[in-house]
Amino acid sequence: MEDPPPTPATPATPATPAFPGTSAPPAAPAGPAAPAGLTAPAAPTGSAATLHDVAREAGVSIATASRALNGSARNVRAENVARVRAAAAKLDYEPHLSAQAIAKGSTRTVALVVRDVADPYFSTIAAGVTQAATEAGLIVTMAVADGSPERELEIVRTLRGQRPRIIIVTGSRIEGTTTRDALIEELTQYRTAGGRVVLISQRDLPFGTVTIDDRGGSAALARALLARGYRRFAVFHAAPSLRTSRDRHEGFLSGLDGSGAPAPLAFETGFTRDGGHEAARRLVGRGMGDVEAVFAVNDVMAIGAMTAFREAGLIPGRDIGVAGFDDIAPAVDVLPALTSVAVPLREAGLTAMRLALSTDDPTAHHPLPAQVTLRSSTPHRPTP
């Protein structure tokens, strides 16, 4: 079954040519983002129906058509509304969002900047943002910063070209003050131009922020482990410039405070599964000493560490306790099930949107709780 040949509703509009085919490869896509490998984008237009077409088809003026479809349909004769609607349907008309944006002076898009979409941490947040955006009739555009503060800065800069209503930045690790200041500057500009800014998990910046209680969660975890009889720890953490890692690390230490437990060994490594794996190998290599449990600052690290321990002949949960952070889905399916700290990631995305859409103080901070979830990777230690 083929598509019915579109009725030649527009007989007098030869105008726009069909496909330029292989023609003019648009010159270097200018701008900062250098095109690396791929071929230049193909040529566009074959043109879609415009409001003008609809108006003509319906036998009314453009203004009436506009009103009937979009604006105050109340002031349009019912008959004309029907006419216009029919014409629009017939021509398969969709309003040109860019044109609307430029005419109205505001778009309906929210721009989301993440470090890595493939990471479940961010993709879950993205899911929350997308859901809330859809409910509010907004479009989500996404950009990936890839862990580079410079890239992030550049993204935010070019993002302003979209004139989004909202910019949400998550997972950045601005610590170097140069890019940090530039980022603040950029976002401030954007805000004074009327945009809303919300940061997720990026404390201490003068914007609306959704924070996850990394410190508190880690501290609570430390106390819970103490209560289970653990006293000697190792911590697998990432570079301290990664704020999330540092907060969780410091939180854990603070949770140990006053317990009399010795200072944990610290291993710096990658914020990834392989990082955890590598740190565990290092720990095993230098001798476990009297380490009773490992706290890895996120679950994928913890899971990688468990595998490494097992490869070294140590059984997690028996020979060594292991705990992570995030409570990602696989935590309950690894063996032993992983003790972790649950964070409401999707909720973070929803909350960010809520914050952005609210008319309240645009610099409000909204903390989200983190909840310790004890599992068999850290069983009770037999009291000696």
Place this chain on the structure above:
Amino acid sequence: MEDPPPTPATPATPATPAFPGTSAPPAAPAGPAAPAGLTAPAAPTGSAATLHDVAREAGVSIATASRALNGSARNVRAENVARVRAAAAKLDYEPHLSAQAIAKGSTRTVALVVRDVADPYFSTIAAGVTQAATEAGLIVTMAVADGSPERELEIVRTLRGQRPRIIIVTGSRIEGTTTRDALIEELTQYRTAGGRVVLISQRDLPFGTVTIDDRGGSAALARALLARGYRRFAVFHAAPSLRTSRDRHEGFLSGLDGSGAPAPLAFETGFTRDGGHEAARRLVGRGMGDVEAVFAVNDVMAIGAMTAFREAGLIPGRDIGVAGFDDIAPAVDVLPALTSVAVPLREAGLTAMRLALSTDDPTAHHPLPAQVTLRSSTPHRPTP
């Protein structure tokens, strides 16, 4: 440690209006944007710098400014180029993408439709798409169909309003012919209007398509398991309307063909971790019979099943073989490591973009290989 005193909030700029909560998108903003009433001196209005501002600041015409910044800078005196660039930098000017789009008649966006961003399957594909798009200087907008064909259709329809250069649809499960035909119709319209369409993992539709070799991979897996001595299988699959599930199921059966192995038991369940868990419980509940191994049509199902088996006192890899599909990251960290079929998900996203950007046949099909990866969840069976 609280946030520093926020910068003096914009006094007279109400900015974004409230939103319609659950209601329809066209939220007629009530009040006017700004009290732009009388004499407008150094208007601190919330708008961003325009090309006009830049031109004035640089002391050139708006046309020259445009050329200097964007177009053929070749025909502009070097001095003026510098002037304009300086002005742009000073004013923190970013070209209004919507305005450019409307003037040029084409946008720089690619629209991506996925079933669920939070699912690693789709988020990995999304990562590939985003990467390729960024390299080509394109912006990605994302919409979530949530498993509903109707929603998917509606999304594609409204997506056309963005006038994206490319629409990529992944993970749909159009089987009901009504929505299927409507979807084809909609996408065809879009294509004749000059857009490029690429489908991922959606066979049999007259558009560019990136397919993953579900059937072949499953068949190869079946043969590999036969070679390891397994003969009696159970298959955990999802509703047959979910094409991916059906293909993998059928492929597995075809791989068994001619081996003389008995027909596997089939358990229909959810395409999720919990689905696999549930099916395994059902299998255990009705008695394992002589089932030697389970093939779950994706990894999360397989992993859920392993946990369920363990809960029932069966040790995966010893008492029951388990295999999945996708080879997601945790597959190597569960115990035992999961036999699976590796699928180049990120590559699928990249390939989709490549297909979309190429000038070749817009309906080309590009199959991606799937590779069997044997691990200890399906050890060699001792030959009796």
Place this chain on the structure above:
DNA sequence: TTGTAGGCGTTATCAT
């Protein structure tokens, strides 16, 4: 209720 006209920020076509 309807149409006319002006404007939104850019680009592109003209002359100059």
Place this chain on the structure above:
DNA sequence: ATGATAACGCCTACAA
């Protein structure tokens, strides 16, 4: 090389 000026598709006073 540069500057008016007309599009681009839509919205919205302002008139009629």
